[in-house]
Amino acid sequence: MSSNHTTRHIERRLGDSMRRHLPRPIAELVMFTLKQGWACLFGALMLAGLILSDAIWQDTWALKRYDALVIYAIALQALFLIFKLETLAEARVILLFHLTGTAMEIFKVNAGSWAYPEPALLKLWGVPLFSGFMYASVGSFMARVIRIFDMRFAPYPPLWMTFALGAAIYLNFFSHHYIWDARYVLFAATLVLFLRTRIWFRVAETDYWMPLPLAAFLTSFFLWLAENVGTGTGTWIYAGTDGLSLVSFAKLGSWYLLLYVSFVTVTLVMRDALISAPLTKGRATTSDPQQAQ
Template sequence: MTVIVAPVQQLLVFARLQTRSCAFAVALLSGMALSTLAPRLPVARYDLLLVYGLLLTLVFRLRGWETGRDVAVIAVCHAIGLAFELVKVAHGSWSYPEPAALKIAGVPLYGGFLYAAVGSYVCRAWRLMELELVRYRPWATATVAAAIYANFFTHHWLPDVRWPLAALLAVVTAGTSVRFSVGKARYSMPLLFSFTLIGFFLWLAENIATYLGAWRYPYQLQEWQPVSFDKIGAWSLLISVTFVLVAATRRRADPT
């Protein structure tokens, strides 16, 4: 029985740690869900979600769930996300159909919190699971991640090179692994595989968010439909940008 019980216990501990790491994202999505049930108010829902996101950030900081360094990283993720949204909404990739006073070029300011939540997850997981990078190439990985982020903008005017960049990301992260703790045990996972797993769960979160009207793709405007599977690949690439930002602030790497 011990052979069966021990792995199950480890899986439950891992699930608990992941849930704690996702606390900001879960709270944000819960707020979105509750906002759909609220009666009509004189303040736009998108504006209320901005206030809610700011309050969440404050609560997490005051409770010690986020450090000052975490909040700084999350703020950068928010800014990067807003820049991303401005370009994508301008090109009709998706839209925010509801009105809001705090909107810039069709993008409500709360939109950046969706990326901030990803930053919060990486920061909290790094701390709670004692992440350590093995054979990590910081400059090469950061350069490719920056090119991936830029391509999400430039492919509207230039050829889309996401697949060559994905191959290049695989090259620069080859042999790189993430060590993490689950209870007293240490495990290891290839870095690229972790990007793919996170990309999948971000795709699930995106389905929930679009269902709640956080934003909508053109094919969802008349009736909600699941987000296309190709977004898993997009998120798997985009998470590299957040990871590089967090790694730059707290990297514990073994160069051997």
Template structure:
């Protein structure tokens, strides 16, 4: 019974951490069946996403520091979207006023929802990474992952080499999370993979509701290819490396100011 209670509380904390993403899914589903005269669907989604973000801050479900991280992911995601759409990797077939280079601005919130989840779960479950690799490994690794999303269109795809390097660099690392005062460990690589898998599930839901469209979904909806799990797995690593280092910078600045005060 104790294990079941812990599992239920863990699920509740995970669900609360996904509020941003769940509200976006609800918006996608609603906009699929409800048409607003004079307002394009993608523009409606953008308006709702902005409102959600405002309410997250207003209700203190997210802090201003977390908002800064989320905005950074907007920019990272939008740059990737602009490139991928131009390369034909996926498309946004519907019309909208808020489209730049064929990409609706609400798409940045898809990446922001991942950042929001990571920030929320970090705080709610008190994540602590043990044996975290040095910056001289994690920074180049994150850069290589991000650049490979662009370069694999005209250079060999090195994602499997990168994944091999990940197992070497993060092989000893594990993350501790806390549920009702009890601490549990999980290998860092496994945590990356699990998050990537559930994002892939979310991606299938998103494409079903027409958030975007892969070439093989132009005639009818189909499951997103399993290979996309590796893409999300790698994107999650970039996300966590960025969040971890931003938290480290803030913690370092707090320590310095504390030393000066005394």
């Protein structure tokens, strides 16, 4: 039995148990929460690694904390592939987001936006190599949550427009250091392009939907919370802060935009989830032929 079939079997049994003991709305809320937690497993384990390593690491140890986090992240990725928690196709796209995230980290650190204060051997231009896995965890969540919730996105705009938006957002993270910051234009562009797009998802046997921009905003809030774990453990420090205060709420906007970069990247291997026409139910199973080209 495949890992995906095993997961669905466990989910079905757990859902049946919940519905026997809880009112249906509460049971489905519990299942929704559990499935979200399962989808963000990679990110949760990375955060656990930050917290645990900060609590136990000693400066006198031969292996530096950042280097240990690189080894830990590679081991996690290997285990996800061995146990088929991610497919090879998903892993390739997540690797792409890992590389683009690392490139942005190198630029931002050398531009003085934030810093990694601890020493390490596995550092590239001031950026420890585990940082790319933090971006990869966002891509992992995207790929897994789409599959776990059997998501459909409808009506989905033309692919070329979504890729153009993703490229513009990514470039703005670099260009705003030299020219006008276009983030407010990009915020508006996400709404113009995706306001009509509903994310259809399934909990137990019931289909639900949420506007895609709202889902992106809610996800960005949880990423902002996760980022406070990184600063709270001293793993990275923003310029002009002491590492003890909360991360600026402006970072919510940055994460909101970066989520679209991650999302359009993941759609490279999730074409079947993209439906060009509006849906009244979330169970359409084929994508528009034009979307698959």
